[in-house]
Amino acid sequence: MHPTRSIHLAAATTHLSDQQLHLMTRRSEAAALAALILALAASLLAEGTPWFWPPATGDDPYCLSWRVMVEANNAKGWRTVPPPCVGYVWSYMGWGQYSRDVGSVADQISAYAAQLAPGADGLDAWVFDVDDTCLSNLFYYQTKQFGAYDPVAFKAWASRGICPGIPAMAQLFQTLKGRGFRVFLLSGRSEQELGSSTASNLAAAGFAGYDRLILRSAGYRGVSAVVFKSAMRRQLVEEGFRIRGNVGDQWSDLQGDLVGDRVFKVPNPMYFVP
Template identity: 75%
Template sequence: MAARSMMMTSARLATLAVALVLPWLEAAEGAPWFWPPISGDDPYCLTWRVMVEANNAKGWRAVPAQCVGYVRGYMAWGQYYRDVGAVAEEAAAYAAQVAPPAGGDDGRDAWVLDVDDTCLSNQPYYQVKQFGAYDPVAFRAWASREICPGIPAMQWLFQTLRSRGFRVFLVTGRDEETLGSCTAANLAAAGFSGYDRLIMRGALYRGQSSVAFKSAVRRQLVEEQGYRIRGNVGDQWSDLQGDCAGDRVFKVPNPMYFVP
């Protein structure tokens, strides 16, 4: 019964996500939001996506040309949101097992959540670009608009973690100087309010890999500030690797781009 309930919740979250996110695609550079669904699974592209999620495909700069339509269909027509919903439910079930005890909480049990394509969706931006190579100038312009929609399953997980007494830290590779205020505003507008801290990449960590930057942040939380990272959620394996990664990590699917 529990498994069936979780599947039903994933389906509801997927339906809600499609309804909420599709109109946002229209906001990205005036592109039409409607794309016809892809019929069936392309065997090559399905295999490629599995390789990406298993972290066996590394260092790729753009979605293979023959898989652009496949990725567009996966991201926009329900399966992506069902997959994210399943991750959120597994994370919530685990959180229920390790939640700090009522009355005996020292306030040090924490979760770390990534921001881009974990909490906030950049699907409209990448879809317009046909999932091409990362362009830092164009992405900064997109993020500055503060219109990234929140991912419904992650909104639900975020509120669930907070309600269970965990401290929640949002850690992102976005540049603090250029995107700090707009990222905070976008998160608030998308329903992510009440987190303990938004930690962004400052001048000290510019040019460093995501693994190095996020490891340093987590080490500070654990070794200097005494937090226990019970869970860690991200869309890239580089969010989840390195030092003090957490007692358990949860990978959100993302076949749109790769961050080393």
């Protein structure tokens, strides 16, 4: 080979290696940043520490009544947080009360589960919803001003796999597993589009070791949450599992057929899923 051609080839090879090294570095930095965001968000959620300055205080009597109506399932079919209550919801979610309320729910579940003796057959099960039961989407909905559901934008957000775990629920999840219960995660997320990112996100957020992650297959596209989740719970029961408890942030997680021996509602005034 001509010496000049050898020099050019070596230079091209070096240039290609530099590009590959740069790409690998960028990917490593992105992964490290995602891990840092998850860790920071989980820490803030656990401590109830605000990560934004809310535009309103949390003592608005009208908005407090509205939130109670939401949690009691008396307010139905709403698409957005009432405009006067956007600041109130920001305050509630970010300044500690939400974290305390979720912790109280987790305590009630733990106390109930302590009274149960899982059978030796290993078929006593719990069902957990995923979004805003295990993984928090507060960062996403905060940027959307708690507006109407946008499937395209939410898919883009969820596919990044950076939703922080909800600490009280992650601890409860591990407690139930330690007591011998089987834990199934049941979500309306698309199995085809978000299956991989959801599984990775759950593992990074402290929800490793569940029995099965059940997502919405193409055959259930367009079906309501109540119908879809009822069908999935029926499959579990037909496999022989006894659903001892069911945990979700939406009433549609907890209604329908075969909901379990007890249901537990996690607070969520950010959105409504019929």
